[in-house]
Amino acid sequence: MAQSGKHLANAAPPEDADELPFDLPPAGRPQVPAESAGSPPVSNDDDPPFDLPPAHPARQSISARALQGAAPATTPTPYLDGLNPEQRAAVEALDGPVLVLAGAGTGKTRVLTTRIAHILATHRAFPGQVLSVTFTNKAAREMKERVGLLVGGAVEGMPWLGTFHSIGVKILRRHAELVGLKSGFTILDTDDQIRLLKQVIEVEGLDKDRWPARQLAGLIDGWKNRGLVPEKVPAGEAFGFAAGKGAQLYAAYQRRLKELNACDFGDLLLENIRLFADHPDVLADYQRRFRYILVDEYQDTNVAQYLWLRLLAQGSPNICCVGDDDQSIYGWRGAEVDNILRFEKDFPGARVIRLERNYRSTGHILGAAAGLISANQGRLGKTLFTDGEHGTKVTVTAVWDDEEEARSIGDDIEAMQKRSNQPLNEVAILVRASFQMRAFEDRFITLGLPYRVIGGPRFYERQEIKDAIAYLEITANPANDLKFERVVNVPKRGLGDTSVKRVHELGRARSIPMYQAAQLIVETEELPGKARKSLTDLLASFERWRGHIRHMKHTELAELILDESGYTAMWQADKSPQAQSRLENLKELVRFMHEFESLEGFLEHVSLVMDVDQAGDGQRVSLMTLHGAKGLEFEVVYLPGWEEGLFPHQRSLDESGQAGLEEERRLAYVGLTRAKRIAKVSFAQNRRNRGLYQSALPSRFVDELPEAHVEVAEAKMPFGGAYQNFGGTFGRAGYGRSRFDEAEPFEGHYDTPGWQRAQERTREQPTKWNPADQRKKRGPQTIEGELVASSSEQASYKRGERVTHQKFGTGTVTDVDGNKLTIEFDEAGRKRVVDSFVDRA
DNA sequence: AGGCGAGGACGTCTT
DNA sequence: GTCCTCGCCT
Numbered sequence: 109m110a111q112s113g114k115h116l117a118n119a120a121p122p123e124d125a126d127e128l129p130f131d132l133p134p135a136g137r138p139q140v141p142a143e144s145a146g147s148p149p150v151s152n153d154d155d156p157p158f159d160l161p162p163a164h165p166a167r168q169s170i171s172a173r174a175l176q177g178a179a180p181a182t183t184p185t186p187y188l189d190g191l192n193p194e195q196r197a198a199v200e201a202l203d204g205p206v207l208v209l210a211g212a213g214t215g216k217t218r219v220l221t222t223r224i225a226h227i228l229a230t231h232r233a234f235p236g237q238v239l240s241v242t243f244t245n246k247a248a249r250e251m252k253e254r255v256g257l258l259v260g261g262a263v264e265g266m267p268w269l270g271t272f273h274s275i276g277v278k279i280l281r282r283h284a285e286l287v288g289l290k291s292g293f294t295i296l297d298t299d300d301q302i303r304l305l306k307q308v309i310e311v312e313g314l315d316k317d318r319w320p321a322r323q324l325a326g327l328i329d330g331w332k333n334r335g336l337v338p339e340k341v342p343a344g345e346a347f348g349f350a351a352g353k354g355a356q357l358y359a360a361y362q363r364r365l366k367e368l369n370a371c372d373f374g375d376l377l378l379e380n381i382r383l384f385a386d387h388p389d390v391l392a393d394y395q396r397r398f399r400y401i402l403v404d405e406y407q408d409t410n411v412a413q414y415l416w417l418r419l420l421a422q423g424s425p426n427i428c429c430v431g432d433d434d435q436s437i438y439g440w441r442g443a444e445v446d447n448i449l450r451f452e453k454d455f456p457g458a459r460v461i462r463l464e465r466n467y468r469s470t471g472h473i474l475g476a477a478a479g480l481i482s483a484n485q486g487r488l489g490k491t492l493f494t495d496g497e498h499g500t501k502v503t504v505t506a507v508w509d510d511e512e513e514a515r516s517i518g519d520d521i522e523a524m525q526k527r528s529n530q531p532l533n534e535v536a537i538l539v540r541a542s543f544q545m546r547a548f549e550d551r552f553i554t555l556g557l558p559y560r561v562i563g564g565p566r567f568y569e570r571q572e573i574k575d576a577i578a579y580l581e582i583t584a585n586p587a588n589d590l591k592f593e594r595v596v597n598v599p600k601r602g603l604g605d606t607s608v609k610r611v612h613e614l615g616r617a618r619s620i621p622m623y624q625a626a627q628l629i630v631e632t633e634e635l636p637g638k639a640r641k642s643l644t645d646l647l648a649s650f651e652r653w654r655g656h657i658r659h660m661k662h663t664e665l666a667e668l669i670l671d672e673s674g675y676t677a678m679w680q681a682d683k684s685p686q687a688q689s690r691l692e693n694l695k696e697l698v699r700f701m702h703e704f705e706s707l708e709g710f711l712e713h714v715s716l717v718m719d720v721d722q723a724g725d726g727q728r729v730s731l732m733t734l735h736g737a738k739g740l741e742f743e744v745v746y747l748p749g750w751e752e753g754l755f756p757h758q759r760s761l762d763e764s765g766q767a768g769l770e771e772e773r774r775l776a777y778v779g780l781t782r783a784k785r786i787a788k789v790s791f792a793q794n795r796r797n798r799g800l801y802q803s804a805l806p807s808r809f810v811d812e813l814p815e816a817h818v819e820v821a822e823a824k825m826p827f828g829g830a831y832q833n834f835g836g837t838f839g840r841a842g843y844g845r846s847r848f849d850e851a852e853p854f855e856g857h858y859d860t861p862g863w864q865r866a867q868e869r870t871r872e873q874p875t876k877w878n879p880a881d882q883r884k885k886r887g888p889q890t891i892e893g894e895l896v897a898s899s900s901e902q903a904s905y906k907r908g909e910r911v912t913h914q915k916f917g918t919g920t921v922t923d924v925d926g927n928k929l930t931i932e933f934d935e936a937g938r939k940r941v942v943d944s945f946v947d948r949a
Numbered sequence: 950a951g952g953c954g955a956g957g958a959c960g961t962c963t964t
Numbered sequence: 965g966t967c968c969t970c971g972c973c974t
Binding site: 377 | 958963
Binding site for chain 1: 966
């Protein structure tokens with residue numbers, strides 16, 4: 109932040125803060141608007157002819173009276189009904205800076221949307237004068253919908269409701285020339301970025317193996333997140349990469365971007381900041397325009413976003429940031445919790461409103477979460493409460509290993525389903541790291557328990573989708589070199605590296621796009637006959653397709669392009685198992701394009717949105733990372749893997765120490781507060797990770813849960829039957845107790861001495877052993893026993909055999925691995941299944 | 950051009 | 965242990 113002092117100096121008035129005439133009214137009453145003192149007077153010239161902000165006293169008194177509930181406002185405000193007093197205060201405190209500390213499940217989105225509705229309904233601003241930013245497209249979409257419900261069509265006139273990036277693009281397109289771009293600039297995705305960085309690294313004469321482009325991309329992203337242009341990169345940091353060439357490479361990369369008329373994601377904001385800093389007139393224009401600024405998830409803003417907001421907020425003190433410092437979990441990607449902690453200093457006279465009434469979770473769940481998070485030091489402090497019932501306590505379960513964990517949770521879900529018809533859509537398993545998902549997937553497949561993985565590979569990140577989009581992009585915009593390089597030889601058409609390189613060099617030499625260079629080169633003898641021919645054909649195809657843009661429906665054109673380019677045929681000819689789903693994805697892409705007016709409209713969307721909504725069809729258990737779960741809620745939440753090293757993650761502790769630990773703790777807090785009714789924590793004593801089977805200690809977070817809200821549940825233990833001395837009730841039928849009879853009992857106690865013992869015991873024998881060896885000796889023979897028992901009845905299967913599965917139907921065995929089969933099911937697709945669950949067809 | 954072996958990563962992820 | 969990428973070999 110300090111490094112960007114230049115921007116800051118222009119941007120925000122912290123220095124003159126004291127001089128600002130923020131007359132703080134007594135607490136609990138709306139603030140007198142700050143007719144900006146230091147900043148230029150706000151001009152209303154271009155504004156519509158109704159009385160607009162800043163509010164004058166008469167208006168002020170209305171909201172003040174409304175707040176006290178004394179008298180109805182002159183404007184009918186039915187949308188305020190049903191808000192609790194704090195929410196209502198947050199909606200009505202329209203003047204001056206406001207920070208809404210909205211705890212989990214306290215109605216944050218409702219406040220934001222109602223606030224917008226209130227601004228519009230009271231005619232304080234036109235829809236076009238409200239700037240409302242979110243992080244994700246999903247959040248923006250939801251907000252737009254909900255505002256739409258409140259104010260009707262007016263939301264259509266809210267061009268400035270969107271993500272930081274989409275608003276950044278919109279502004280940048282209007283003023284591109286001022287920062288050395290042309291308005292039609294393209295936005296690079298991560299792939300393009302890496303490809304370009306590779307080139308830059310090579311051009312600088314560096315060994316691209318020693319200095320991977322990926323790492324440089326990470327560094328540059330980090331710098332951009334912090335608002336640092338190449339000249340401002342601290343020397344020490346640039347030193348780590350390529351012996352001090354980091355900043356130089358960054359600068360070279362930025363030059364290349366300009367040559368290509370392109371931006372990466374970071375630039376969308378950084379170039380905005382540069383634009384505002386270098387062109388105060390442009391900035392002033394936007395400052396005048398945005399009378400009200402609203403920011404969602406403020407705790408996730410990074411420095412660049414913060415600077416951008418600061419610049420814009422200078423024109424109007426009416427900035428409202430909503431966030432929860434306890435849910436700041438993106439520090440590793442540049443988010444600065446500090447932004448929210450410092451809000452009152454940044455925006456002097458800020459009013460802070462806490463939303464602490466939780467509408468989501470039961471008392472015990474809130475109590476457990478609150479107790480846990482209270483161990484964090486750097487907090488603004490909030491205490492969630494609910495008027496609802498206490499509900500059931502959060503359970504803590506110790507299990508033997510990750511397989512056992514998956515098994516017990518799977519069984520538990522099935523039991524719950526049987527017992528109380530628990531809808532699976534309301535059940536989620538939240539893991540710290542995605543590798544944990546595997547055990548659950550394996551288990552759920554064998555159980556036939558339907559599940560969905562959220563946050564898997566993104567639609568737009570799939571190879572076939574990127575290729576298809578590259579074709580479409582070049583058709584619309586031939587100057588996109590990176591996309592051109594991507595598909596010039598996909599499918600293979602005899603244009604090898606050498607030919608592509610020649611085109612590339614000609615383009616660079618003449619400073620023209622590769623497409624144009626290609627057009628020139630085919631007129632010469634430079635390329636071998638075959639390459640020349642196929643390049644000529646390809647260019648002709650692109651010209652032809654481009655000719656169709658105006659006359660043909662864009663979806664039909666897309667189909668035509670995929671067809672004529674041979675791209676579809678390439679996958680049809682591919683015999684790999686994924687080829688079919690790739691073709692499906694291509695169809696899905698075309699289907700999705702129907703939602704857009706034109707090819708250009710679609711492409712603009714795609715460059716900013718990295719995903720499409722997953723169709724939430726059918727009843728399924730959700731499996732996702734804790735990060736992915738933010739903002740969601742479920743009746744029942746399982747929180748497995750609470751072990752030291754995994755959660756809190758060792759790397760987080762190593763790299764960020766105390767701050768890292770606190771972020772992990774916030775992650776735990778986010779996890780717990782996703783649960784409405786039931787939360788179940790578990791930890792394994794042994795976990796397989798990277799092929800190693802390692803003993804593990806319970807996470808410190810387990811012990812930080814307040815006893816009053818926690819119950820230790822009895823778990824099925826291969827080595828001990830169950831924890832003793834605990835009357836947990838969630839044992840179930842299933843595996844015969846007898847198989848564990850001979851196993852040594854494991855004594856576990858939740859109360860401190862017992863846990864200490866348990867922990868000591870594990871500590872004494874830090875075993876690292878290979879499960880394969882283990883099976884041969886003693887140890888978890890039971891596991892082996894189970895596998896053998898269930899599979900011994902039939903001989904193992906061979907590849908190519910037809911089998912049936914009670915849930916998945918008929919399929920063909922494509923791979924055999926011990927007693928685990930990989931089966932390509934006719935209906936259900938490819939699954940891994942234990943052989944005892946199938947029969948020969 | 951395709952296939953296979955070596956080598957590296959293997960924490961969370963949005964735009 | 966397993967997945968992915970890269971480069972070299974066929």
